[in-house]
Amino acid sequence: MATTTRTAERARVTYFPQLAAERLDIALCRASAAVARAADARATEEGLGVGQHLVLQMLDAVGPCSQQTLSEELRIDRSVMVSVCDDLEQAGHVRRERNPRDRRSYAVTITDSGRRRLAEAQTSIPAFLEDAFHPLTPEERGQLSALLGKLLGIGS
Amino acid sequence: MATTTRTAERARVTYFPQLAAERLDIALCRASAAVARAADARATEEGLGVGQHLVLQMLDAVGPCSQQTLSEELRIDRSVMVSVCDDLEQAGHVRRERNPRDRRSYAVTITDSGRRRLAEAQTSIPAFLEDAFHPLTPEERGQLSALLGKLLGIGS
């Protein structure tokens, strides 16, 4: 059985380079979603999904925001942001108050509980990040971040 | 309205670097899925989805394969491969014959029609690939492919 797997593995390495580079970019981008998905699943298991983590980070860094701003900055759909904030609010990590200057929007604010949870996450996260990205050296991870960021129009 | 969008755009560029790099990798991987999704949507509009294109490319390059092999190589789930092959078969681009040596599996074979379609795609595709990846130089695209490939354990 191990041999079977290894055969498939070898074939995989053999075939791929033969595919024209034309579509390889897209196939890889698509496949990289699997990395994000796996990491997200594991993070959710540990009680703080990637989306929630990003929201807490941003609130901690820049102060109260509307859900609109959060979803634009973090590239999370508005309708998804609703449940992300629902969960965070239910866990007591954020408060939702109507913005008095524009009562259409909320002012989402991180709580002390949220800050503590964020601090916890900062210690527990690196381990499985290391796991998810272990094929790459730290330098390569930086390059990857930079390239994807540029592709998405983020940062200078 | 244009100004609003531009403001949001500026904010986006402003906020992101403030987020710790911790989770940025994952956020970017997740976001890159959107690039793949958009490209796939557009390719599907033109009548040949990315999955279908990859299958035709691989069949053309390495000859008849089982769906199992195709899905392993191309990182497309088996259950998804079913409908990809269904569509290609219905369009007459591939044939499915039972493999006489192992009648559990199909021998999926590209047809002349499939080869013609593939040739067409090779000319119509580059335009919107260019569009999807235009923020990157050709060299950077190569780096991105290489990094994602390494992350996913493909090649070398």
Place this chain on the structure above:
DNA sequence: GGCAAATCGTTTGACAGAAGATGATTTGTG
């Protein structure tokens, strides 16, 4: 002030992809 258009948060529905179960067939072992 008053009306049209835009915005924010939310809900709903459509749809793709992933996981798990199933049936047919093959392989391995006694």
Place this chain on the structure above:
DNA sequence: CACAAATCATCTTCTGTCAAACGATTTGCC
């Protein structure tokens, strides 16, 4: 040969994402 385990394609179910529509509110324009 017979039976257990593995494999291939398929089907069903579940989850996550996106688009469109809605009520509440604000903004722009007269």
